[in-house]
Amino acid sequence: MKSLHKVLLAAAMTLACGSAFAAEKLRIGTEGAYPPFNLIDASGKVVGFDLDIAHALCAKMEVECEVVTSDWDGIIPALNANKFDFIIASMSITDEREQAVDFTKPYYTNKLQFVAPKSSDFKTDKESLDGKVIGAQRATIAGTWLEENLGDVVEIKLYDTQENAYLDLASGRLDGVLADKFVQWEWLKSETGKDFEFKGEPVFDNDKIGIAVREGNDELRERLNAALDEIVADGTYKQINDKYFPFSIY
Amino acid sequence: MSWELLIKWLPDFLEGAWLTLQLVGVSVIAGLLFALPLGIARASRHPLVRALPYGYIFFFRGTPLLVQLFLVYYGLAQFEVIRQSFLWTYLRDPYWCAVITMTMHTAAYIAEILRGAIQSVPQGEVEAARALGMSRSQTLWHILLPRAARIGLPAYSNEVILMLKASALASTITLLELTGMARKVAARTYMYEEMFLVAGVIYLIIAFALMQGFKQLERWLRVDACQGR
Amino acid sequence: MIPDLHGFGAALLAGTWITIQLALASLALGLVLGLLGALAKTSPYPFFRWLGGTYSTIVRGVPELLWVLLIYFGTVNMVRVLGESLGIERLALSPFAAGTIALGLCFGAYATEVFRGALLAIPKGHREAGLALGLGKRRIFWRLILPQMWRIALPGLGNLFMILMKDTALVSVIGLEEVMRTSQIAVTASKEPFTFFLVAALIYLCLTIVAMTGMYFLERRAGRGFSRSAT
Numbered sequence: 001m002k003s004l005h006k007v008l009l010a011a012a013m014t015l016a017c018g019s020a021f022a023a024e025k026l027r028i029g030t031e032g033a034y035p036p037f038n039l040i041d042a043s044g045k046v047v048g049f050d051l052d053i054a055h056a057l058c059a060k061m062e063v064e065c066e067v068v069t070s071d072w073d074g075i076i077p078a079l080n081a082n083k084f085d086f087i088i089a090s091m092s093i094t095d096e097r098e099q100a101v102d103f104t105k106p107y108y109t110n111k112l113q114f115v116a117p118k119s120s121d122f123k124t125d126k127e128s129l130d131g132k133v134i135g136a137q138r139a140t141i142a143g144t145w146l147e148e149n150l151g152d153v154v155e156i157k158l159y160d161t162q163e164n165a166y167l168d169l170a171s172g173r174l175d176g177v178l179a180d181k182f183v184q185w186e187w188l189k190s191e192t193g194k195d196f197e198f199k200g201e202p203v204f205d206n207d208k209i210g211i212a213v214r215e216g217n218d219e220l221r222e223r224l225n226a227a228l229d230e231i232v233a234d235g236t237y238k239q240i241n242d243k244y245f246p247f248s249i250y
Numbered sequence: 251m252s253w254e255l256l257i258k259w260l261p262d263f264l265e266g267a268w269l270t271l272q273l274v275g276v277s278v279i280a281g282l283l284f285a286l287p288l289g290i291a292r293a294s295r296h297p298l299v300r301a302l303p304y305g306y307i308f309f310f311r312g313t314p315l316l317v318q319l320f321l322v323y324y325g326l327a328q329f330e331v332i333r334q335s336f337l338w339t340y341l342r343d344p345y346w347c348a349v350i351t352m353t354m355h356t357a358a359y360i361a362e363i364l365r366g367a368i369q370s371v372p373q374g375e376v377e378a379a380r381a382l383g384m385s386r387s388q389t390l391w392h393i394l395l396p397r398a399a400r401i402g403l404p405a406y407s408n409e410v411i412l413m414l415k416a417s418a419l420a421s422t423i424t425l426l427e428l429t430g431m432a433r434k435v436a437a438r439t440y441m442y443e444e445m446f447l448v449a450g451v452i453y454l455i456i457a458f459a460l461m462q463g464f465k466q467l468e469r470w471l472r473v474d475a476c477q478g479r
Numbered sequence: 480m481i482p483d484l485h486g487f488g489a490a491l492l493a494g495t496w497i498t499i500q501l502a503l504a505s506l507a508l509g510l511v512l513g514l515l516g517a518l519a520k521t522s523p524y525p526f527f528r529w530l531g532g533t534y535s536t537i538v539r540g541v542p543e544l545l546w547v548l549l550i551y552f553g554t555v556n557m558v559r560v561l562g563e564s565l566g567i568e569r570l571a572l573s574p575f576a577a578g579t580i581a582l583g584l585c586f587g588a589y590a591t592e593v594f595r596g597a598l599l600a601i602p603k604g605h606r607e608a609g610l611a612l613g614l615g616k617r618r619i620f621w622r623l624i625l626p627q628m629w630r631i632a633l634p635g636l637g638n639l640f641m642i643l644m645k646d647t648a649l650v651s652v653i654g655l656e657e658v659m660r661t662s663q664i665a666v667t668a669s670k671e672p673f674t675f676f677l678v679a680a681l682i683y684l685c686l687t688i689v690a691m692t693g694m695y696f697l698e699r700r701a702g703r704g705f706s707r708s709a710t
Contacts, residue, residue, distance in 0.1 A: 033667060040664050042486040044493075044656075071654040073437055074552050081555040081571040100440055135424075139437035157344075157424045158434065160652070163667040164324070168424075170670075171327030173342045192670050311641075312687040313680040314648035316659060321680065324666070325673035411540075418542035422652065429545055442552035450541045450549065457540040 025064045026220075028054045029084035032069040033161040036186040036244050037090040040069070052240045053107060053231075054088045060227035071160070073139050076100050079214060086220060087212040090180065092141040102217065103210035104224045108182075108249045110209050111202035112142050115169070115184045116176035117195055124200030129154050132175040135165040142178045145204055166192065178203070182249060256448065259435050266431030267452050273345075273417045273427060277352035278410050284357040289364025290390070303361060310358035315416050318355055323347040323423045348420040356413050363409065367402030368394060400471055407464035411457055428452060484678070487665040494661030495682055501578055501657060502644045502686075508583030509643070510636075513590025520595050531591060538588035544649050546585060551577035551653040578650035586643050593635035597628040630701040637694040644686055648679075658682050 030050055032040040038048040046067045058065035070078040072089075079087050079101060092110065093103045114134075116122035123129070130153045136143040138158040146156050159165040162179060169177045170192050177184070181202060187193040211228075213221050231237045232250065241248055288303040310318065326332050326341055340346040371394055379389040421430030432449035436442045484491065519531030538546070551572060562570020572580070601624055609619040651659035662679040666672045 033664075035667075039667070042490065042668060044490060069654060071652070073433065074442075074653065076440065077442060077552050077555045078571075081559055083571045083573075096438075096440075138433070144438075158426075159424060160422060161663075161667070167324050167327065167666075167670075167672060171333060171342070172338075173327070173344075309680070309684070312645075313683045314645035314659070316648045316651070317676055317680045317683060320663075321673065321676045325676045328671060328673040415542035415544075418544040419649075421544070429542060429548075432545075433548070436552070442555070443549070446545060446549040446553050450545055453542060453545065454537065454540040 024062075025066060026058065026061075026086070027084035028058075028065050028067050029070055029075060029079055029087040030054075030067060030089040031072050031075060033072070033163055034090055034183065035163075037183065049240065049244050050088045050090055052243070053237070056231045056236050056240065057224060057227040060230050061223050072137065073160070076212070079212060082214075085213070085217075086224065090183075090209055091212055093208045093210045094141065094144075097212070100215070101212040102215050102221055103212055104221055105228060106208035106210050107228055108209045109205075110141075110207040110249075111181040111205040112145060112178055112207060113181045113184060113202040114176045114178050114199045115188065115193075115196050116199045118197045119195070120175065122176055122199045124203060126150065126153060131155075133157060133173070135159060135168055135174040135177045136179060137162045137165060140179070141204075141207055142180070146178055149203075169196070180207070182245060185245070255439070255441070255444075259439075259445075259448075262431050262435060263428065263448060263452060266426055266428040266449075267456065269425065269427040270414070270417050270429075271456070273348055273352060273420055273425075274410065274414050276349050277356055277417075278360075278413050280349070280353040281356035281360050281413075282406070284353060285360035285364055288357060288361035289368065292361060292365040293368040307358045307361055310355050311362070315351070315355050316419050316422065319348065319351045319419055319423060322351045344420070344423045344425050347423060348417075348425055352413060352416065352420075355416070356409060359409055359412075360406065363402045363405040364398060366405070367398035370401055371397045403464070403468055403471065407461065407468075410460060410464070414453070414457055414460065483674075485665065485669040485671075487661070487668070487675070490656075490661050490665070491658065491678065491682065494656055494658040495686075497575075497655065498644075498647050498657040498682075498686070501575060501582070501647045501650060501655070502640075504575075504579045505582035505586055505643055505647070506640060508579060509586025509590055509639075512583060512587025513594050516587060516591030517594030517598055520591060521598055535588040535591040538584055543581070543585050543646050544652065546581040547578060547649050547653060550581045550584075574650060574653045574655035577653060578647070578655055582643055582646055582650070585646070586639055589639050589642075590632075590636060593632050593639065594628065596635070597632035598624070600631050601627050630705070633694075633698050633701050637690075637698070640694075641687060641690060644690060645683060648683070 028051075030038045030046060032038050032046045034048070034050075036048050038046060038050045040046055046069060051067065054065065054067075068084045070083065075087055075089060075091075076097065078084065087101075088107075090110070091097070091103075093106065097103075114122065114124050122132075129150055133155045134146060134150070135157045136146055136159070138160060143156070143158055146154065150156075157165075157168070157174065159168070162183060165174070165177050165179070166187055168174045176199065181198075184198065188196060188198070211224055213224070237250065238248075241250065288307065291299050291303050292307070294300050322341070323344060332338060332341065340350070375393055375397065376389055379393045380386075384392065417427060418429035420427050421433055424430075426434060428449050432445045436445040439445065516531045516534055519527040520535070522528055522531070551574065554572065554577075558570055558572055605623055605627070606619055609623045614623070647657060648659040651657060651663065654660065656664070658679050662675040665675045669675065
């Protein structure tokens with residue numbers, strides 16, 4: 001029964017450890033299923049554009065940072081529950097979200113654009129989309145945009161992760177996927193994405209991506225803003241940008 | 251929670267509940283039909299016939315439904331052959347994937363219930379039927395199965411409730427059944443406690459109604475009277 | 480026939496370990512809850528009987544997945560307020576803790592019924608014999624009733640544990656990197672869903688076999704002194 005005690009103890013410790021805090025150690029919340037912005041590699045490390053930016057910001061703020069992953073659905077509740085101090089997970093700044101959290105200045109701008117098979121005659125005007133099956137990730141701006149603008153004509157399928165939506169696009173269950181342009185661009189480069197292409201113009205191009213902090217945490221927000229200005233000014237931002245995209249996304 | 255919001259989203263919840271009921275209804279009935287041959291084979295006196303369904307039952311009872319669901323929905327799509335075949339007409343639809351997986355899953359459990367029920371029918375009754383000149387299949391259909399059905403009914407009603415709860419997993423393959431709907435609404439409103447509680451209450455109501463229904467059915471079939479062994 | 484794991488072998492093993500830890504932690508919590516539930520349900524006080532009955536009815540009527548979601552996402556404010564009142568600044572449930580509570584709660588609700596059945600199966604005479612020997616109520620429970628209950632309840636608890644072990648997969652939905660979540664991560668990298676979900680299935684089958692073997696020996700040990708004809 002000794003091992004049972006240990007397990008109980010471990011469970012109790014896990015409960016308690018959520019409450020441990022150190023002086024200048026910030027915890028970064030991210031998702032880890034949104035390549036190339038944030039993803040988990042085979043060694044279990046979270047990597048990607050968001051993480052590179054986050055680490056650069058931490059270096060400028062001279063704080064130690066630790067990465068915590070959360071699933072997308074619960075990432076805002078988790079921030080408010082103090083599971084981490086800020087979210088850097090390619091999160092769009094929206095009115096709805098701004099009621100729950102505070103955002104920094106945008107650290108990149110996103111566009112939404114459709115992707116569909118090269119062979120398909122896929123047009124992005126409302127009439128041509130009638131009856132099509134479109135996938136998007138649950139609780140994302142693409143999902144909301146679809147519901148608000150095309151909810152009456154297309155069948156919308158919502159996925160727990162972006163990757164699952166691509167699995168279904170590749171298998172032919174979906175006619176198209178609507179998601180952030182950069183995410184789509186990365187997938188189009190991959191082995192499974194080679195038979196697919198962008199369709200039409202971006203349908204939405206005013207999607208500002210920010211870092212979320214708990215409501216009222218102005219101190220951290222200002223420090224992040226200042227650090228962001230610094231990395232843009234000293235070229236660190238451009239370096240990271242070029243590592244991922246052949247075009248500027250700021 | 252404000253009643254206004256509840257009323258605003260209630261139609262969505264009811265729509266989700268209706269899909270939940272469909273998934274459960276189809277899978278427990280289809281599962282029962284599929285379980286009949288499995289259960290009969292499992293209760294056979296021949297070791298070889300008995301062994302055949304064992305692997306199937308062992309796999310489906312030994313692995314989580316979530317894994318089975320992902321194997322069917324995302325896994326099968328890995329193979330070009332399947333995507334080219336007529337099967338794809340059904341497998342591309344999450345509804346059918348959920349129904350197929352849930353049916354195969356519950357069939358394994360129902361088969362074991364059936365086996366237990368068949369084996370607890372007193373041997374004397376079977377012998378009596380044979381002595382009266384009934385053939386093997388007549389004995390099976392007129393004596394063994396009706397008796398087993400009454401013995402197994404309480405366990406079957408439990409299985410139906412378990413499948414009601416298991417149907418929540420369909421939300422992971424894009425279906426907007428009750429749990430899927432609650433997750434969608436919660437993600438839009440950020441009201442997680444309230445939306446999940448509403449879904450929980452609806453599940454309780456459905457479970458309660460199902461249990462009452464089975465009680466009536468047991469009374470109608472006089473299950474109690476048949477239990478004297 | 481060993482499938483190509485694309486370098487995710489070690490991650491899957493680590494996931495398996497998390498799954499085992501989660502199952503055992505939930506088991507420990509569930510056993511306590513189940514025992515308390517059974518005591519409440521057989522208590523002479525109507526209030527406790529009502530409490531025990533309500534607990535097992537409500538928990539058993541709601542999907543396990545919903546409990547996991549509710550406890551992880553739904554208790555955020557409650558836990559924070561609780562933490563603040565205790566003077567802890569950042570109290571929050573980790574996915575592991577939330578999973579343990581949710582699965583322990585569900586296991587406990589079913590275990591309540593198993594323990595209650597076992598409690599009722601112990602002849603009244605045993606308690607009376609204890610009283611006649613001058614044993615206190617507490618000692619009768621710990622030394623006389625509980626060891627006998629254990630033997631009767633064991634097969635039922637074993638079944639519940641098998642179910643619990645498979646239910647741990649649900650905690651992948653809130654991001655705990657157990658077997659299922661690790662497989663999904665591997666699918667993202669490898670684009671081979673069938674391979675990795677099949678590997679996950681095989682891991683669960685192995686765990687089931689180990690648990691079944693363990694149960695066999697536990698039951699044999701608990702059944703010492705009871706010849707087949709006597710039980």
